Amino acid sequence: MTNSSSTPLIKIRNVHFSRGSKLIFDGVDMDIQRGKVTAIMGPSGTGKTTLLKLIGGQLRPSTGSIEVDGQAIHKLKHKELYQLRKKMGMLFQSGALLTDISVFENVAFPLREHTQLSESMIRHLVLMKLHAVGLRGARDLMPAELSGGMARRVALARAIALDPMMIMYDEPFTGQDPISMGVLVRLIRMLNDALGLSSIVVSHDVQEACAIADYVYLVSGGKVIEHGTPAELAASDSQWSQQFMQGLADGPVPFHYAAAKEYAEDLMGVDI
Amino acid sequence: MMDFLQRLGVKSLGVLERLGRGTVFFFNILVSVPSVLVRPRLLFAQMYSVGVLSFSLIVISGLFVGMVLALQGFYTLSDFGAEGMLGVMVAASLVRELGPVVAALLFAGRAGSALTAEIGLMKATEQLSGMEMMAVDPVARIITPRFLAGLLSMPLLASLFSAIGVLGGYFIGVGLLGIDEGGYWSQMQAKIDFSEDILNGLIKSVVFGLVVTWIAVFEGYDAVPTSEGVSRATTQTVVHSAFAVLLLDFILTALMFGDN
Numbered sequence: 001m002t003n004s005s006s007t008p009l010i011k012i013r014n015v016h017f018s019r020g021s022k023l024i025f026d027g028v029d030m031d032i033q034r035g036k037v038t039a040i041m042g043p044s045g046t047g048k049t050t051l052l053k054l055i056g057g058q059l060r061p062s063t064g065s066i067e068v069d070g071q072a073i074h075k076l077k078h079k080e081l082y083q084l085r086k087k088m089g090m091l092f093q094s095g096a097l098l099t100d101i102s103v104f105e106n107v108a109f110p111l112r113e114h115t116q117l118s119e120s121m122i123r124h125l126v127l128m129k130l131h132a133v134g135l136r137g138a139r140d141l142m143p144a145e146l147s148g149g150m151a152r153r154v155a156l157a158r159a160i161a162l163d164p165m166m167i168m169y170d171e172p173f174t175g176q177d178p179i180s181m182g183v184l185v186r187l188i189r190m191l192n193d194a195l196g197l198s199s200i201v202v203s204h205d206v207q208e209a210c211a212i213a214d215y216v217y218l219v220s221g222g223k224v225i226e227h228g229t230p231a232e233l234a235a236s237d238s239q240w241s242q243q244f245m246q247g248l249a250d251g252p253v254p255f256h257y258a259a260a261k262e263y264a265e266d267l268m269g270v271d272i
Numbered sequence: 273m274m275d276f277l278q279r280l281g282v283k284s285l286g287v288l289e290r291l292g293r294g295t296v297f298f299f300n301i302l303v304s305v306p307s308v309l310v311r312p313r314l315l316f317a318q319m320y321s322v323g324v325l326s327f328s329l330i331v332i333s334g335l336f337v338g339m340v341l342a343l344q345g346f347y348t349l350s351d352f353g354a355e356g357m358l359g360v361m362v363a364a365s366l367v368r369e370l371g372p373v374v375a376a377l378l379f380a381g382r383a384g385s386a387l388t389a390e391i392g393l394m395k396a397t398e399q400l401s402g403m404e405m406m407a408v409d410p411v412a413r414i415i416t417p418r419f420l421a422g423l424l425s426m427p428l429l430a431s432l433f434s435a436i437g438v439l440g441g442y443f444i445g446v447g448l449l450g451i452d453e454g455g456y457w458s459q460m461q462a463k464i465d466f467s468e469d470i471l472n473g474l475i476k477s478v479v480f481g482l483v484v485t486w487i488a489v490f491e492g493y494d495a496v497p498t499s500e501g502v503s504r505a506t507t508q509t510v511v512h513s514a515f516a517v518l519l520l521d522f523i524l525t526a527l528m529f530g531d532n
Contacts, residue, residue, distance in 0.1 A: 056405055085407035096402030110406045113413075158406075 007070070009034045009166060009198045010055060015064035017047070017054060024050055025061070026222035032166075037192050037199040039213035039230075041206065042220045043244070048202040049093075051219070052168045055200070056090060057081045069165065086114060089159030089167040093174060095151035097143040097158070103130070104139040107158045114162060129157040133187060149180025153187065160191060166198040167191070173205040181208060188212055206245055210234075218244060294490045297411075301419050301489075304412035314417040322383045322418065322485075323425030327432075329382050330375060334366075334433035337374060338440025341365055345441075346449050355449075359456035360463040362441035363434075367464065367473045368529070371434030373521050376480035379426055380513035384488035387418055388509040391492025392502035400493075415489050422488070426481025427474055434473070472528045479520060484513045 010032035017025040024047040032038045040048055053059045054066055057073045066073050071084060097106050107126045111117060117125070130136045133153040143151060152172060159167050169188060173181050189212040192199045203209040210216065210230035217227045218241060226233060226241050233241055243251030259266065308315055345361045391414065394400050400410040438460070446453045464470065488509045495505035 058401065058404060082407040082409070085405060088405065090402070090405040092398045092402055094398050096398040098399055098402075099397070110408070113406070113408045155402075162406075 007034075008032055009069060010200075011065075011067040012055075013065045013067075015054065015061045015066060017050065017059065017061050019050075023222055027064070028219070028222070028224055030217055030224065030227075032198060032200055033215065034198050035192075035196060036214040037189060037201060037212050039201045039203060039209040039216045041203055041209055041216060041218055041244070042225075044204060046219050047222070048204075048219060049170050052090065052170055052200070052202055055168065056085065056088060086162055087165045089162075089164040091152065091155050091159050091167060091169045091172060093171045095143070095148075095155040097146075097151055097155055099143050101142075102139065103135065103141050103143070103146070103154050106143065106154060107161055110158065110161045125161065126157075129161055130154075132160070132191065133157045134183070147180070149176050149183065152176075152180075152184065156187060156191070160195065160197075163195070164197070166200070169199065169201045169203075171203055172201060173203055173208045181205075185212055206247070210245075220244075290494070293494060294486070297490050297493065298486055300411050301416050301486075304409065304416045305420065307412045308416045308420060314413070315420055318417045318421035319425055322387070322421040323429065326379060326382050326425070326429055329378055330429045330433050331436050333374065333378055334371075334436035335440040337370055337433075338362060338366065338437030338442075339444045341370070341437065342441035342444035342449070346445060346451070355451045356455040357459055357463075358441065358445045358451055359438075359460035362445070363438050363460045363464050364469060366434040366437040366441075367469050369473075369521075369525070371437065372430045372473050372476040372480055373517060375430040375433040375477065376426065376484055376517045377514055379422075379429060379481070380484045380488070380510055380517070383422065383425070384484050384509045384513055385506045387422070387485070387488040388492040388495070388506045389502060391415070391418070391489060392495035392497070392505050395493065395495060396497040396499070396502060411493075415493060419485050419489050422485025423478070423481045426484070427477040430477035430480075431474070472524075475528075476521065476524050479524065480517050483516045483520060487512050487516065 008031035010030070012028055012030040012032075015025050015028045016023075028051070030040075040051060042048055050059065054061055055068060055073070057076065060074045068084060069087070071080070073081065073084065076084065097103075098109065101109070104126055107129055108122050111122050111125060115122075127136055127139070130139055133156050135150060135153055135157065138146065138150060138154070143154070146154065156167075172184050172188065176184060185208050188199060188201065191197060201209055201213065210233075213230055215227070216230055216233055218225045218233065220240065226236060226238055228236070233245060236242070236245075240252040242248070249255050261269065341362045342358060345358055345365075346355060349355050349357055349361065391400075394410075394414065400414065403410045403413060442453075442456060445451045446456055491505040491509045491512070492502075495501045
């Protein structure tokens with residue numbers, strides 16, 4: 001196994017992917033370093049979640065390669081893929097908690113499925129993971145009784161239950177109030193450093209993602225537009241980066257969706 | 273004309289593709305059956321929600337169908353002075369035909385639609401994706417226990433439907449219309465054949481259970497993960513199951529009883 005700290009944990013090379021006739025990725029290259037928090041940012045609809053699914057092996061690229069911990073994930077057999085996934089955690093935007101079992105049972109779920117641990121050991125581990133996200137007291141609640149932020153924290157406790165080598169976060173800050181947002185930002189950084197994880201955060205919340213990321217990739221139009229540390233991107237003179245990082249309404253990404261006719265012509269003419 | 277042919281072609285290809293996906297899905301279920309059998313608790317939990325919770329619907333419907341059969345049968349049989357055959361008529365109709373078919377249609381409406389909606393919503397809320405990413409195969413963990421529960425529950429429910437129907441016939445025939453109690457039961461005992469009637473009826477209910485549950489879990493798993501998609505999948509489960517049950521009933525009846 002290529003486990004040395006100098007080699008990237010994930011190597012993405014020249015990945016193309018399309019859904020139907022729509023091209024989502026048109027030659028993407030990325031390196032995700034071990035032990036770091038890497039943010040992948042870009043406007044909505046640029047396929048950031050699709051990229052996480054490609055890394056997790058839920059989708060396969062049309063061409064190109066994706067190596068996770070030295071293994072080409074798109075070439076793995078079903079059994080090998082599932083073995084590798086035990087070392088990967090993923091936090092879905094919705095939390096994806098199982099709605100028919102309690103918070104405790106949700107966190108215990110991967111432990112019960114993949115280990116033969118005794119009930120008392122499972123209890124200890126679950127309480128430790130829930131304590132780490134500040135929700136030990138919510139263990140008996142059902143997922144429907146949790147707020148959005150709490151559900152994501154429970155999902156995070158579940159994602160770290162098997163002590164994975166990496167966690168992928170899909171839009172962790174979307175729809176959160178400022179307090180939950182602050183809690184999540186702190187948790188992602190803290191868990192990454194305390195547990196020696198590698199984290200990938202897919203987000204379009206520039207400030208929050210930049211606050212915790214060691215390295216940032218900006219993705220748009222199926223390509224990596226720019227990459228670097230948050231400071232490097234903030235100082236970048238690329239118009240596109242400036243528009244995205246500063247949230248400008250108009251720029252290389254136009255305010256107006258492309259229309260077939262000029263404005264005046266459209267107003268004067270009869271639409272057929 | 274070309275346009276029509278093109279649309280027909282596209283539609284046919286879509287149907288074939290879906291049938292193909294359904295078949296692959298069915299084989300995936302079969303492959304994961306051993307993993308469920310070593311964890312019977314998963315199966316028992318599903319047998320409760322699929323089978324036990326359908327119990328009252330099956331009992332009440334069976335009772336009324338049996339009672340109506342007795343009422344209708346009595347007036348026809350009495351024209352020929354053959355009221356004594358009422359027990360045989362009720363039992364044969366139920367065991368051979370109405371038990372498996374009506375129970376399967378009720379099962380599709382009650383348990384099949386619930387299965388589709390549950391699995392479809394799990395897909396829409398990313399619970400199935402979440403499981404995949406936790407290295408837990410959703411087919412083995414979620415689908416197969418439900419499929420096996422449906423497969424095992426259906427013959428039991430159909431048998432229960434027939435048994436309660438026979439009792440319903442008894443209440444009406446003996447209790448209300450006054451036919452001989454001994455005749456009702458003894459004629460039934462003499463004329464209903466175990467392999468010809470009961471076993472064939474049981475085979476029908478196993479086949480219906482397999483098809484209805486397969487349709488239900490596949491529609492849920494293959495649903496478009498939106499509220500509209502789940503709603504459409506639930507409707508399709510009931511409609512496709514009803515068609516499949518009635519079509520298969522005709523084929524099975526022709527094979528089993530056609531040469532009599």
